[in-house]
Amino acid sequence: MTLSATQRLEIIREKTRPTVNDYIPAIFNHFTELHGDRLYGDDAAILSGIATIDGTPVTVIAQVKGRNLEENKKSNFSMPHPEGYRKALRLAKQAEKFHRPVICLVDTPGAFCGVEAEKRGQGEAIAKNIAEFMTLKTPVISVVLGEGGSGGALALAVCDELAMLENALYSVISPRGFASILWKDPAREKEAAELMKITAENLVEFGVCDKIIAEPVGGAHNDPSATAENISDYLIEAIGRLTKIDIDTLLENRYQKFRKIGMFTEE
Amino acid sequence: MLEDLFKTVKDRFNAEKSETEKVKAPEIPKDLLFKCPRCQSVIFMDEFEKRRKTCPSCNYHARLSWKERLEITADKDSFEPFDEKMNSLNPIGFPEYEKKIKSLQEANDINDAIATGVCTIRGYKTVIGIMDSNFMMASMGSVVGEKITRAFEYATENKLPVILFTASGGARMQEGIVSLMQMAKTSGAVKRHSDAGGLYITVMTDPTTGGVTASFASLGDIILAEPKVLIGFAGRRVIQDTIKQKLPDDFQSAEFLLQSGFVDAIVERKGMRKALSNILRLHNYKKQSDSWQHG
Numbered sequence: 001m002t003l004s005a006t007q008r009l010e011i012i013r014e015k016t017r018p019t020v021n022d023y024i025p026a027i028f029n030h031f032t033e034l035h036g037d038r039l040y041g042d043d044a045a046i047l048s049g050i051a052t053i054d055g056t057p058v059t060v061i062a063q064v065k066g067r068n069l070e071e072n073k074k075s076n077f078s079m080p081h082p083e084g085y086r087k088a089l090r091l092a093k094q095a096e097k098f099h100r101p102v103i104c105l106v107d108t109p110g111a112f113c114g115v116e117a118e119k120r121g122q123g124e125a126i127a128k129n130i131a132e133f134m135t136l137k138t139p140v141i142s143v144v145l146g147e148g149g150s151g152g153a154l155a156l157a158v159c160d161e162l163a164m165l166e167n168a169l170y171s172v173i174s175p176r177g178f179a180s181i182l183w184k185d186p187a188r189e190k191e192a193a194e195l196m197k198i199t200a201e202n203l204v205e206f207g208v209c210d211k212i213i214a215e216p217v218g219g220a221h222n223d224p225s226a227t228a229e230n231i232s233d234y235l236i237e238a239i240g241r242l243t244k245i246d247i248d249t250l251l252e253n254r255y256q257k258f259r260k261i262g263m264f265t266e267e
Numbered sequence: 268m269l270e271d272l273f274k275t276v277k278d279r280f281n282a283e284k285s286e287t288e289k290v291k292a293p294e295i296p297k298d299l300l301f302k303c304p305r306c307q308s309v310i311f312m313d314e315f316e317k318r319r320k321t322c323p324s325c326n327y328h329a330r331l332s333w334k335e336r337l338e339i340t341a342d343k344d345s346f347e348p349f350d351e352k353m354n355s356l357n358p359i360g361f362p363e364y365e366k367k368i369k370s371l372q373e374a375n376d377i378n379d380a381i382a383t384g385v386c387t388i389r390g391y392k393t394v395i396g397i398m399d400s401n402f403m404m405a406s407m408g409s410v411v412g413e414k415i416t417r418a419f420e421y422a423t424e425n426k427l428p429v430i431l432f433t434a435s436g437g438a439r440m441q442e443g444i445v446s447l448m449q450m451a452k453t454s455g456a457v458k459r460h461s462d463a464g465g466l467y468i469t470v471m472t473d474p475t476t477g478g479v480t481a482s483f484a485s486l487g488d489i490i491l492a493e494p495k496v497l498i499g500f501a502g503r504r505v506i507q508d509t510i511k512q513k514l515p516d517d518f519q520s521a522e523f524l525l526q527s528g529f530v531d532a533i534v535e536r537k538g539m540r541k542a543l544s545n546i547l548r549l550h551n552y553k554k555q556s557d558s559w560q561h562g
């Protein structure tokens with residue numbers, strides 16, 4: 001049975017939905033966290049480091065949803081500041097140097113909106129990630145785990161393949177924001193969620209999502225380890241496949257993946 | 268001073284009316300005056316136009332239509348447009364979207380929120396893009412994304428520089444995820460142009476925000492901005508609601524960005540052609556002709 005966007009929205013808001021803190025130990029081995037952007041600071045909204053999966057070293061860059069208020073305060077509810085995106089880029093460049101595939105785990109309502117974020121160039125940080133990931137000479141795989149919110153998600157989602165957990169949503173703005181801006185009525189959130197076409201199935205149709213990873217019935221929280229196994233199986237398969245493609249072809253395919261998205265006519 | 272101004276307006280206004288329809292209240296017709304959104308001062312529209320739509324009190328550089336911008340930027344008759352017949356489809360089936368686009372196309376004499384093409388500036392040939400905030404706040408959807416991408420691809424192929432006058436409310440939400448993907452698509456084309464050694468100059472104009480700031484607008488080799496314009500990622504109201512305190516007036520202004528290190532220089536409208544042609548010259552682009560005309 002296909003669930004509606006609203007039903008999926010409820011599932012991903014489930015308090016016990018697994019986060020990267022659950023998935024990373026279940027999917028990877030030897031995870032070694034690396035901190036800081038070497039420019040300003042260390043952003044706890046992004047957890048990053050090197051690990052192995054099926055014996056292959058990879059760089060992992062993950063957005064951290066907290067499992068409780070305390071964790072969320074620490075990770076700023078998974079809303080990165082510019083230094084978070086710059087840390088991600090530093091680690092991505094490091095991965096390129098050492099020929100490690102990059103795995104991005106996306107789970108954010110969006111980039112943080114605040115005075116300090118503006119002062120330190122939130123727009124520039126996201127823009128640079130998008131441009132640099134486009135030509136990063138190593139395979140990049142992004143998996144949307146829950147919420148993929150706008151530019152804040154895209155900064156970790158310029159990739160060779162984008163996978164989404166079955167109930168994950170990925171959108172240009174939150175349904176609430178959409179309703180509030182276009183209809184001046186945030187209460188029409190559910191209507192917006194249905195209209196916006198933000199489920200994994202919708203995004204496959206738009207050519208944005210390449211793979212839907214199954215969740216247990218009712219959602220990932222019903223069986224986190226089974227969900228982790230599904231993610232792991234997909235990653236192992238995708239890494240094996242993408243590392244076999246020569247780098248020029250890989251980058252051309254990555255460029256074309258985004259190049260072809262757009263809906264218009266020409267007389 | 269303000270009172271004098273209103274009196275003069277009233278006199279002018281009355282002079283245009285016949286004796287029989289005397290105006291009782293000092294009603295000021297809006298199209299006779301410009302009220303500056305930055306400093307609230309008021310000037311006559313014809314003076315404002317003469318100053319190329321800049322505020323005499325605070326030097327705010329107001330928004331221009333794509334035609335006005337082209338006219339003050341490009342050499343006379345040098346502009347050759349690209350992709351004028353591209354029409355947006357309706358990716359998520361947003362109610363009345365096509366209708367809205369159609370009426371804006373008619374009102375603004377353009378197919379979407381950006382004009383692209385080639386032109387010369389003081390004899391230097393360049394690819395140019397001008398966003399027009401009259402068209403759905405110059406938000407970026409499929410057509411804006413495709414036109415920018417093609418402009419960069421053309422420039423890469425023909426070894427030309429690119430100058431973009433940015434202005435935007437951000438991604439065009441009415442196109443859903445497709446609009447978000449335009450950020451990746453345009454940035455990819457910018458990156459390829461850059462890797463091929465091409466020069467890209469961004470001129471940030473009022474307002475440059477959201478997904479446009481978070482993509483191609485922030486990727487210029489050289490980023491210029493007009494005085495007092497709004498530049499930022501998040502909306503002012505969103506930030507204000509988050510921090511629950513009033514923001515300083517100059518927050519997210521061109522001057523604020525200059526100070527934070529995200530803009531190379533602030534350039535006034537009257538000196539823009541000179542500044543741009545100078546930068547082109549400094550990058551060894553050759554003049555096409557010495558006989559250019561302007562205005």
Ligand SMILES: [Zn+2]
Pocket residue numbers: 303304305306307308322323324325326327
């Ligand atoms: Zn003013």
